Amino acid sequence: MSSLRAKIQDVFNEPACEQNRGKDAKARKEGCSKPLTPGAAAGGCAFDGAKIVLQPITDVAHLIHAPLACEGNSWDNRGAASSGPTLWRTSFTTDLTELDVVMGRGERKLFKAIREIQEAYGPPAIFVYPTCVTALIGDDIEAVCKRAAEKFGLPVVPVNAPGFVGSKNLGNKLAGEALLDHVIGTAEPDDAGPYDINIVGEFNLSGEFWLVKPLLDRLGIRVRACIPGDARYLDIASAHRARAAMMVCSTALINLAHKMEQRWDIPFFEGSFYGITDTSEALRQISQLLVKKGADPEILGRTEALIADEEAIAWKKLAAYRPRLEGKRVLLNTGGVKSWSVVHALMEIGIEIVGTSVKKSTVGDKERIKQILKDDNHMFEQMTPRELYAMLSEHKADIMLSGGRTQFIALKAKTPWLDINQERQHPYAGYDGMVELVRQIDLAIHNPIWRQVREPAPWDCQPAVREELPSTKSETATLHAVQEFAGTTADDFGQC
CATH class of the missing domain: 3.40.50.1980 (Nitrogenase molybdenum iron protein domain)
Known part of the structure; x- marks a missing residue:
């Protein structure tokens, strides 16, 4: 102990x-x-x-x-x-x-x-x-x-x-x-090369890393170990022979990346694969670190060419969604790397961020949010379910992105909701992942179900009464009985 x-x-x-x-x-x-x-x-x-x-x-x-x-x-x-x-x-x-x-x-x-x-x-x-x-x-x-x-x-x-x-x-x-x-350092690889990297703090949720790895493969960059997403034991055991590393979730594994830098001289940076700009910047920084560790500088040019091609494709796909989503307001109730990376990704297509949770964020995460949003008025350390419900029911946000634990708050407030945490069903990393995220937000906001559930319930609206008087005594008795049961008067009838 x-x-x-x-x-x-x-x-x-x-x-x-x-x-x-x-x-x-x-x-x-x-x-x-x-x-x-x-x-x-x-x-x-x-x-x-x-x-x-x-x-x-x-x-x-x-x-x-x-x-x-x-x-x-x-x-x-x-x-x-x-x-x-x-x-x-x-x-x-x-x-x-x-x-x-x-x-x-x-x-x-x-x-x-x-x-x-x-x-x-x-x-x-x-x-x-x-x-x-x-x-x-x-x-x-x-x-x-x-x-x-x-x-x-x-x-x-x-x-x-x-x-x-x-x-x-x-x-x-x-x-x-x-x-x-x-584990790390207990196995020696026989194929170590100058383009080997580690990805630390990537969990491959919903297969997200599979959207990023093909980009690295096209650059000739090999992922020696992705820790822990879709990892194998021997990959992690030989991770000490990588030349550089990218830290995805510093909240979880910053100590691992830092000590690997100390013990085996593996430099690392903290980046994100969420959003067009952040994905491009991550690819650039990976290439730059590899060049500093002895890789051929020509990889920098190939990286820029790849970024230009992929960004052009992604922006062309996103252009269809911008008129439908520009100006829409999003509330983010998540934490860690998503508290700033998703913020940046959504702002790129004109979505307004009305608030983002920083409960599970590091000091570095909070600083990034301030730089992106230009102030800290949209950051909240913790918001109670009552406060979340009040904010959504007052229509201060058009959609909430959060984990499954708070989805019922949004549903009770009759507000669209999208799962952004580990239980999500769709991958949102990389260029294709950003397009998928925007597509899912568009589907959620414009789903016709929200118009229907916001309408008054049938039992809150009474049918209009005919202007002519009942023709028989039995019809008069029936009408009075219905009025008494509904708790209304004749004046109330026909109004919602």
């Missing part, structure tokens, strides 16, 4: 962001974001965060050493996609019971589970995750993993991120530390 405490303290001391570099030594230890309070697990615990980062490594067996509920609550919690192996979709757990805890059988049960996985599936590696229960009873996960690795001849990686140590974001960073301590 003392080693875990030291690791957590080391994660808090993260000097990698641009703002931190200008601080004094004491302030620099506060890291890129405010310190995480152990036990503050709102939005997900540390175990959940670690599993999110590592589960997209698709050929690895992910074994949860815990009672069954821990694995059930975290399995398949993101829409990451795989181009090959499916082992990561299989749920493995030691299913610890009360009797196992009382009798001290946790470590033996873990060793047996590792053996069964190795014999049945033969994976290149097994990742073992302790949780609150197994950490509190003192199971020595690292010792068991070391013994199993020697016995079965495969890497068994302890991911020491029990839920009680902090929030999901802390778990993200502890997962990066596990890769640094046990």
Whole structure:
């Protein structure tokens, strides 16, 4: 537990962001974001965060050493996609019971589970995750993993991120530390070249990275490791031989990119593949970093030619949507890299941003938003469901882009909504992804269902009464009965 405490303290001391570099030594230890309070697990615990980062490594067996509920609550919690192996979709757990805890059988049960996985599936590696229960009873996960690795001849990686140590974001960073301590640098590639890069913090949600990789392939740039989206164990083990890196989500894995730069001299920059301009700028910076590390400068010219071709195609496709979306107001209730990259992408086609959440954003993310929006009046740290509903019901936004947890607020306010978080069904990265994002926004805003649901309900509108008097006594009695039942008077009839 003392080693875990030291690791957590080391994660808090993260000097990698641009703002931190200008601080004094004491302030620099506060890291890129405010310190995480152990036990503050709102939005997900540390175990959940670690599993999110590592589960997209698709050929690895992910074994949860815990009672069954821990694995059930975290399995398949993101829409990451795989181009090959499916082992990561299989749920493995030691299913610890009360009797196992009382009798001290946790470590033996873990060793047996590792053996069964190795014999049945033969994976290149097994990742073992302790949780609150197994950490509190003192199971020595690292010792068991070391013994199993020697016995079965495969890497068994302890991911020491029990839920009680902090929030999901802390778990993200502890997962990066596990890769640094046990995986990266453990395999030497035989094909390292001057155009190898790493993409860090890209999760390949809905297959988004597959829209970007063809662009890099056309430039002759090889992705040595995409961490973690659609990754393979050996790719990550040899990631230390890349020449440059791009950081996509600094909130999650800034510590990984920073320490790889320190240990293996792999320079990195933080960029985004959301939007036309940001995608082009990311390709430029990748090429420039490779040239600084010894690549042929001719790649700069090929990059500009590729950008010119792709931008022309994308802008031609987007031209059809601009008249329909220009001036439309969007509320973004998300965080991290999307809090500024999506803002920039939407403003490029004339959409107005009425607000963007910065709850999960770093200092660098917030600075980018200020530069894009020219002020911080549209940034909000946190907005309660009541405030969100009031803003949408007052028609201050034409659509809300957020995660699934707030979709019902928009639906209750009868406002179009589009999923922009990890559960989304469409890829939005790269040039083609930007066109798809705009297309989905257009479909949502102009869906005829919104006109229909905003109309008064049939029971709120009473049918008009004929001007002539009822011809019979029975018709008069019927009319009075209907009026009494509806709680109206004759004067009210015919009005909505």
